[in-house]
Amino acid sequence: MGDTWGGLLVKQKLWRNDVPSKVHVFGWRLLLERLPMRSALHHRAWILKHHGGTFQFKGPWFTNIANFILTSDPMNVHHITSKNFTNYGKGSDFHEIFELLGLGIFNLDSDEWKHERTLLHSLLKNKNFEIFLQQIIQNKLENCLLPFLDQASKGVQVLDLQDILERFTFDTACTSLFGFDPNCLPYNFNELSEIAYVKAISVLEDMILFRHYIPKCIWKLQKWLNIGQEKKGKVAQETLHQFLYKCINYYKGNEDVDESHSCLLKELMKEGLEKGEKFDRYIRDTAVNLLIAGNGTISSGLSWFFWLVSIHPIVEAKIIQEIRDNCLTQGENLITNFSVEVLDKLVYLHGAISEALRLFPPLAFQHKCAIKSDKLPSGDHVKPNTKLIYSLYAMGRTEQIWGEDCLEFKPERWISDRGQIKHVPSYKFIAFNAGPRSCLGKDISFVEIKMVAISILWKFRIHVVEGHSIAPKVSIALRMKDGLKIKVNKRYD
């Protein structure tokens, strides 16, 4: 697998070997050169490897990509995300490109961000919420995903596991957020149909990506004229907002009926009241942020995990043995106990999931914008307003951090001699970001991924359809371009 990926990066030759470490590109030539780059966004690993981990790019002033620094150097990332955190905000370009995120946490800086972070921290790390979420996942697994796969295993149908997982995580995210399950994953295998608001998210991600590599003046003009990618994005945004208002109204209608709801919206409503006339926008935008944070990321992580496990039978066998040793109810061939204590014992599985997230971080790159001038540990100078992009994808494949075997899928690298999970600082294992803006959903993500992984792997063998090519799709979340086409059969009859 290492060879395939390493080979792919080099074979694509998207950048010449002789690109100098500071590149000046002028005029429209840049546009022509940028377009093929669209397919190369996630292959920055290669360029960074050949430029000592940090690369300064200078483009023409009229584009949105003039003057940026691309880095995968862990010391630079530690500096940007933690040591000199206050000097690096999201910046005005980020706010414009990601305007969809509105008043939500991803789009905030300074005191507004601090306030929102404190609120979401208290909600997402709350014990009651964790228990509520685990019940939702278990219920959805037992009553929907496993019966669905069971049905599929009886026929010869080819499934797109990535699509199935996206529907599953969308349903669980909505239920934990609004107390409302939109049932995007149907109970019946024959009822799979395209769902407009799930599709809307991927159209919006495409539009956001488009805004990254097209000069600002062009996408702004498209937006003004309501044409092209911007028009598609506008329609998708309306579809998503309509769906969210439906969910919010559902919650309002059932608020008094079910007192036991621990869904996040209940607490957000209280916060929203303090926002006065911005109440509706705040609730809607926070819902968008949490849906985007918790849906595409987990389904992407799971898809790459299942693919990697399916092509590494020894790893699969070790995971199955670990499940057998720790999760089975005595005397039965059944998994009924998903307590956090049991999940914590699954060290090898934890290592395998961390490996998948290292090699395929669901959010593949991060932006920052410098407020004042600064000097990075690599010696590179940063001027005010310079954009910095650190590539999570490249960092997961850096020899300097992971050693010569960095392209191999090796859960063992996460396990200490004493059989425990090795701690790797977050500025090296960067999939969940590092410093004060690190992910608030890391723990619940591991719980959800483990529950789904155990349930599926224990019951089913996954076979990737022969000849199906697996490649990353350039998107905001790192998906598989052509999905994950599989057949399943039961492990034990």
Ligand code: HEM
């Ligand atoms: C495998 C799953 C996940 C991965 C890899 C992941 C990764 C990340 C990354 C890279 C960031 C930094 C984004 C930025 O600053 O632009 C982030 C932030 C965040 N994540 Fe996650 N995430 C995952 C799941 C979740 C889940 C399930 C939630 C909860 C619903 C969540 C909530 C958040 C929040 C609220 C932030 C914003 C933190 C801040 O700006 O202070 N994440 N996540």
